[in-house]
Amino acid sequence: MTPVIEAEVEQKLERPALPKADPCTVVIFGASGDLTRRKLIPALYDLCGVGCMSACFQVVGTGRTHMTDAQFRDAMKASAITSKDVREFNEETWKRFAPRLRYFVGDPAKIGFYAELRSFLEQMQREGSxxxxxxxxxxxxxxxxxxISGLQSAQLNQREGGWSRIILEKPFGRDLESARALNDAVLKVFDEKNIYRIDHYLGKETVQNILxxxxxxxxxEPVWNRNYVEYVEITAAETLGVERRASxxxxxxxLRDMVANHLLQLVALTAMEPPVAFDADSVREQKVQVFRSIRPMTVEExxxxxxxxQYGPGRIGGVEVPGYRQEPGVNPESNTETFAAVRLQVENWRWAGVPFYLRTGKRLADNVTEIKVHFKRTPQALFAGTGVRSFGPNSVSLRIQPDEGISVSFGAKRPGTYMSTVPVLAKFSYADAFGGNTPVAYETLILDAMRGDATLFTRRDEVEAEWKIITPIEEAWAQLPSPQFPNYTAGSEGPELxxxxxxxxxxxxxxxxxxEAANAD
Ligand SMILES: NC(=O)c1ccc[n+]([C@@H]2O[C@H](COP(=O)([O-])OP(=O)(O)OC[C@H]3O[C@@H](n4cnc5c(N)ncnc54)[C@H](OP(=O)(O)O)[C@@H]3O)[C@@H](O)[C@H]2O)c1
Structure with a gap:
C-alpha cells in the first residue's frame, strides 16, 4: 500500500457566502423533463435556501404536459426530497420556495405560445415580479x-427596463455545421453576452480549481510543459449504463456526449496559457487557443x-447487467459507441510532442473522472544498484469526482541504514479540507448566469473549435469499418484495444x- 501524506488547509476558513443573484424570473422550457427535476429545481431551491435570491425571484416551468401550479410544485418537491444535489431538504425552506414556482402549459412548437407566454410574464410583472x-x-x-425564433417572434429577447438572457444545454449541435447554424440563429436574437452555453463540468469546484x-x-507551472511532462491522461468513466436516455x-x-464538450474542456484547462485576467473573455480566449492547436485528424489518423x-453484458458491484444492445430502447444491432478513447496532440510551443490521451465510457469498472499528468523520469538513475525498489516517475492527479482532490506522487527514502525507497502520495482532499457542502455545478452556473458572469460558459468560437476536432472523427468513423461490437464487458476497464x-x-x-494500485502507478 502506498504511504500517504495528507495535505491540509493552513487556515481553516469559513466558506464565504454566495453572492446575490440579480432579481429575475427563470423560465424553463421542458420543465416536465428529467434535467429540470434532477438538477435545475434542486439548484434553484438550494440557492433560495442560502439566501441568494431576491424577494421577487420566480420560476415559470413550461411544457406541453398538463399540470397546475400545485401539481408542478408537488412533482418538484418530490424530486427535491430525494435529490442528492440538495444540501439538506427542509420543509420551512420549501414553504418559502414553493410559492415562487409557477407552471405555464403550452406547446413551444406553436407560434401563438410565445405571445401567450409574454402576456403571462407581463401579468406576473404587474404583480411584482x-x-x-x-x-x-x-x-x-x-x-x-x-x-429561439419563437422568443424573437414575441420580442421576448428584449425586456423593457430589464435584461433577457438564454441558457442553452449541451449538446450544442451535433457537428460543426449544426453548431454554426445554431450559433447563427441564437446570435440573430441575443447578443453573445446574453447567451450562456452550458457545460456543467465547468461549474464543478474541482474543475475550476485546475486554474x-x-x-x-x-x-x-515551471514544469507544466513538454520539457517535463511525458503524457497526460484524462479519464471520465462511469458504471451506469444508458438508464432511461436510450433514444x-x-x-x-x-464521443459527442462526453469528449466533444466535457473532456475537451478538461484538456483546455490543463493545457491553456495563463489568461491576463480571470474574466470571461480572457479565460475563454486562452481555452480556444488550445482547441486551435489541435489539428483535425485525417481518416488514417x-x-x-x-x-x-460498446459494452456487452457483465457484472457491476456483484449484479448482472445487460449489454448495451439489450438495453430497453436500444436497437439490437446498434453500432453506437458507449466508449471512446482518443490520442490528441496539442501542437503548440508548450505541448509539442506530449500526447494527451482521453477516454470515456459507460458501464466501466468504476466511477472516476481524473486528469493525470505523468512527468518524465529523472535524467540519471542515481539509485540504481543500491537495492532501491523502482517506482514510477512523478505524477500529479487532479481528481474531479469522486473524492475530489489533488495528489502528487513521488519517491521517498524508507527509514533504515540501507538505501531503499517507496512511492508516496501527497494528497489533498476537498471534502476533508472544506467539508462536503460545496455548491453543485448547476447551482454555480445558474447563479453566474443570473449575475451576468459568463466565465464558466462556452463562447461561440470555443464550441465551433471543439466541433472542428470532433466532426472529422465522427466522419472518419462513418467511413471506416465498424468494430466488432460488443468489444468490452460491462464492469471492465474498457476495450483492450x-x-x-x-x-x-x-x-x-x-x-x-x-x-490504490492506480495511485501507485
Ligand atoms: N437529463 C440529463 O441528465 C441531462 C444532462 C446534461 C444535459 N442535458 C440536456 O438538457 C436538456 C434537457 O434534458 P432532459 O433529459 O430533461 O430532456 P427530456 O426529459 O427528454 O425532455 C425535457 C422535456 O422537453 C419536452 N419535449 C420533449 N420533446 C419535445 C419536443 N419535440 N418539442 C418540445 N418539447 C419537447 C418534454 O416536455 P413536454 O412533453 O411537457 O413538453 C420533456 O419533458 C437536453 O438538451 C439534454 O441534452 C440533460
Missing part, C-alpha cells in the same frame, strides 16, 4: 432553434489515434478500479 428574464432551454437540444492549482502556485444516447454516442467500444493507443510509447492507462 422582475423585468429580468432568464430563459433555460431544457427540451431536447434539437428543439433549441425553434424556441487555481496551475496559476496561483509557482511550484507546478438520446443512440443518436449521440460517447483517426484509425490510428482513436478506439470505439484502448491500451494499444498508449503501448507503443511505453505509456499505460491508470487502473480505474483498484484505486
Amino acid at each position: 422582475s423585468a429580468n428574464v432568464l430563459f433555460y432551454v431544457s427540451t431536447p437540444a434539437s428543439f433549441a432553434g425553434e424556441i 487555481v492549482f496551475r496559476f496561483a502556485n509557482s511550484i507546478f 438520446f444516447y443512440e443518436e449521440t454516442g460517447a 483517426v484509425a490510428a489515434n482513436t478506439v470505439r467500444g 484502448a491500451g494499444n493507443l498508449l503501448k507503443a510509447s511505453g505509456h499505460r492507462w491508470m487502473l480505474m478500479l483498484k484505486k
Whole structure:
C-alpha cells in the first residue's frame, strides 16, 4: 500500500457566502423533463435556501404536459426530497420556495405560445415580479432553434427596463455545421453576452480549481510543459449504463456526449496559457487557443489515434447487467459507441510532442473522472544498484469526482541504514479540507448566469473549435469499418484495444478500479 501524506488547509476558513443573484424570473422550457427535476429545481431551491435570491425571484416551468401550479410544485418537491444535489431538504425552506414556482402549459412548437407566454410574464410583472428574464432551454437540444425564433417572434429577447438572457444545454449541435447554424440563429436574437452555453463540468469546484492549482502556485507551472511532462491522461468513466436516455444516447454516442464538450474542456484547462485576467473573455480566449492547436485528424489518423467500444453484458458491484444492445430502447444491432478513447496532440510551443490521451465510457469498472499528468523520469538513475525498489516517475492527479482532490506522487527514502525507497502520495482532499457542502455545478452556473458572469460558459468560437476536432472523427468513423461490437464487458476497464493507443510509447492507462494500485502507478 502506498504511504500517504495528507495535505491540509493552513487556515481553516469559513466558506464565504454566495453572492446575490440579480432579481429575475427563470423560465424553463421542458420543465416536465428529467434535467429540470434532477438538477435545475434542486439548484434553484438550494440557492433560495442560502439566501441568494431576491424577494421577487420566480420560476415559470413550461411544457406541453398538463399540470397546475400545485401539481408542478408537488412533482418538484418530490424530486427535491430525494435529490442528492440538495444540501439538506427542509420543509420551512420549501414553504418559502414553493410559492415562487409557477407552471405555464403550452406547446413551444406553436407560434401563438410565445405571445401567450409574454402576456403571462407581463401579468406576473404587474404583480411584482422582475423585468429580468432568464430563459433555460431544457427540451431536447434539437428543439433549441425553434424556441429561439419563437422568443424573437414575441420580442421576448428584449425586456423593457430589464435584461433577457438564454441558457442553452449541451449538446450544442451535433457537428460543426449544426453548431454554426445554431450559433447563427441564437446570435440573430441575443447578443453573445446574453447567451450562456452550458457545460456543467465547468461549474464543478474541482474543475475550476485546475486554474487555481496551475496559476496561483509557482511550484507546478515551471514544469507544466513538454520539457517535463511525458503524457497526460484524462479519464471520465462511469458504471451506469444508458438508464432511461436510450433514444438520446443512440443518436449521440460517447464521443459527442462526453469528449466533444466535457473532456475537451478538461484538456483546455490543463493545457491553456495563463489568461491576463480571470474574466470571461480572457479565460475563454486562452481555452480556444488550445482547441486551435489541435489539428483535425485525417481518416488514417483517426484509425490510428482513436478506439470505439460498446459494452456487452457483465457484472457491476456483484449484479448482472445487460449489454448495451439489450438495453430497453436500444436497437439490437446498434453500432453506437458507449466508449471512446482518443490520442490528441496539442501542437503548440508548450505541448509539442506530449500526447494527451482521453477516454470515456459507460458501464466501466468504476466511477472516476481524473486528469493525470505523468512527468518524465529523472535524467540519471542515481539509485540504481543500491537495492532501491523502482517506482514510477512523478505524477500529479487532479481528481474531479469522486473524492475530489489533488495528489502528487513521488519517491521517498524508507527509514533504515540501507538505501531503499517507496512511492508516496501527497494528497489533498476537498471534502476533508472544506467539508462536503460545496455548491453543485448547476447551482454555480445558474447563479453566474443570473449575475451576468459568463466565465464558466462556452463562447461561440470555443464550441465551433471543439466541433472542428470532433466532426472529422465522427466522419472518419462513418467511413471506416465498424468494430466488432460488443468489444468490452460491462464492469471492465474498457476495450483492450484502448491500451494499444498508449503501448507503443511505453505509456499505460491508470487502473480505474483498484484505486490504490492506480495511485501507485
Ligand atoms: N437529463 C440529463 O441528465 C441531462 C444532462 C446534461 C444535459 N442535458 C440536456 O438538457 C436538456 C434537457 O434534458 P432532459 O433529459 O430533461 O430532456 P427530456 O426529459 O427528454 O425532455 C425535457 C422535456 O422537453 C419536452 N419535449 C420533449 N420533446 C419535445 C419536443 N419535440 N418539442 C418540445 N418539447 C419537447 C418534454 O416536455 P413536454 O412533453 O411537457 O413538453 C420533456 O419533458 C437536453 O438538451 C439534454 O441534452 C440533460
